[in-house]
Amino acid sequence: MSTNVGGSPQANGHTETKSWLQPKNYTMAGTHPESKILFLDVNILDSTGSEPYMGDVLIEGERITQVGTVPSRATLVNNPRVRVINGRGRTLMSGLGDAHTHMSWNGGDLEALGDLPVEEHTLLTARSAQCYLDSGYTMCFGGASAKERLDVVIRDAINAGDIPGPRSLANGKEMARRDGELCAGITAYADGPDEMREVIRHHVALGVDNIKLSMSGEEILENRSAEECFFTDEETAACVDEAHKHGKLVCAHARARDSVTMCVKHGVDVIFHASFIDDATMDMLEKVKDKHWVAPALAFPYGTLYDAAPFGYAQSKAEKVGYKRDLESSIKAMREMHKRGIRVLPGGDYGFAWTPHGTYARDLEHFVNLLGFTPMEAIISSTAGVADLFMRSHELGKIQPGYYADCILVDGNPLEDISILQDHDKLNVIIINGRVHKVSPQEYHPPPVAGQDGNRHVIVPNFPEVKKQWQKVDIATPFGQYDTEK
Ligand SMILES: [Zn+2]
Structure with missing residues (x-):
């Protein structure tokens, strides 16, 4: 697939030849430097022109630090200070x-x-x-x-x-x-x-x-x-x-x-x-x-x-x-x-x-x-292409380590249907500068369900993963057995 679309950051000598026109690199305030957000199992559309692939993405502070394989995945998932979002195969891509x-x-x-x-x-x-x-x-x-x-x-x-x-x-x-x-x-x-x-x-x-x-x-x-x-x-x-x-x-x-x-x-x-x-x-x-x-x-x-x-x-x-x-x-x-x-x-x-x-x-x-x-070309020009217009191709518009964490989690695959990007309900998570702008509580990794942590959680959270787990237990276990787990 051609990556030479509007934006073509590779082919652009612009940043060099017109560097005195580089717009000011404004910084955005308000992101805690210790903040960590981990996306699990997302379809990564990175705006480099590569086909999307499944993986995890780690955001630390304002920037994306790991893409694809996150080395300390298990430790991070169990760290209560990390916000973990289950991607369930949805598309993670740069903000537009x-x-x-x-x-x-x-x-x-x-x-x-x-x-x-x-x-x-x-x-x-x-x-x-x-x-x-x-x-x-x-x-x-x-x-x-x-x-x-x-x-x-x-x-x-x-x-x-x-x-x-x-x-x-x-x-x-x-x-x-x-x-x-x-x-x-x-x-x-x-x-x-x-x-x-x-x-x-x-x-x-x-x-x-x-x-x-x-x-x-x-x-x-x-x-x-x-x-x-x-x-x-x-x-x-x-x-x-x-x-x-x-x-x-x-x-x-x-x-x-x-x-x-x-x-x-x-x-x-x-x-x-x-x-x-x-x-x-x-x-x-x-x-x-x-x-x-x-x-x-x-x-x-x-x-x-x-x-x-x-x-x-x-x-x-x-x-x-x-x-x-x-x-x-x-x-x-x-x-x-x-x-x-x-x-x-x-x-x-x-x-x-x-x-x-x-x-x-x-x-x-x-x-x-x-x-x-192609939908891929349209997405690249709207992400990496506009980053090129900002003359910040090296840090905006892509899902790559070192880039600013400006990204959206999309329910669906925009390469199959580009119009889903117009549906705000399908933009499940929106992050700018490593700061969460939009998320529903359901997105975060579920806490343990009732019966699994000394009944601290008295209701079963409405997370798809938990519901499945709960249903299995419910069918296989005779009523009343929960008491004995205390
Ligand atoms: Zn106009």
Whole structure:
């Protein structure tokens, strides 16, 4: 099976060649250094490209320390200070990643975001952060924040251990020219290279990790065509220069052909959408593929076409304004990029009415169904691939010794059915930075049952293993014999 998918950490010279752009390695507080978690009998999907295999996984403190065979297994199981989770063959894999996150989007009316007071908006953003983690996401690359400090404040609160959420790289407001914004209330306006540089310096001073350029229009606006580019070469070059000078990655909303060409020509690191890329730019992009990531964010055009009718936006209308054309063009382009080994990453544009928060893992299904990724390739690009975008391939996105313990225990095999990752009930255990975010008491290794430890446990715990044991005893032993065991 090919491991050369979006992310291909092996084939990426990026971390070396652009090391000054390495985003800050934020640490997360709140994990006890002595904490030990042992997963027994899990199907290990490690994101290296190897087929999954059965084994045990030990987490000590913030990191995974043993994978496959855990040497002191028996001792650890009997150590009451170790939290032991019976995998029963379920899949243990890395937490997922999203390459184009809008934590501050409200899942509805984007225009209303501009008027939402900052206090309510902060709460809303904190709720989305938790929703990402609840959905099995442990890495989020900020794709624009509706108010300039929301992403930054939420990132810092997550890292301080104050609120639950994924590892995240924060963005500021998206920057647009005064004649080319997508949504007025959430835009930082700038015209010309000088004003754009100033906006970037302002965002850098606020503590962002990424800079967002809003270069092309969008079909739904009708008056701002997705095929029109509003930035000039001079402006794009200036933005990349200014952001890189401060060590920040640049990402861009770029559907129009000319906007994609400018991104490649001037070195915009992360290209969102790239719907109408032409052949010449595709060739150019292939030559510098280690310098770019592409995140198509298919959820929005797909959702606008097929899921928006209940919200009053008819499919015929979506086709008329151009979403069918956009989606078809994107699919063709992404398939070609995948074939050429260009890094294509899932995630994106969740938080609109028909791409609600919590449905993020639909992106992996889109990658399989629309782009022809194998489920393994889709999972690798969403785990190791997004870790590569964080430039932390050596410690995030895989189930390997030494990696940060960001992992999910999935009830089922996502390689057989990629859509199970969308079912929160099947995400039985969620761990970030070695800290348990989600688990039910049933997951832990069962205590002894009544009669086996001097009747300290007066009820039989509702664990599958124990029930089986109890049933056997019950059938084989005459009633009353328990008394004699005291
Ligand atoms: Zn977006």
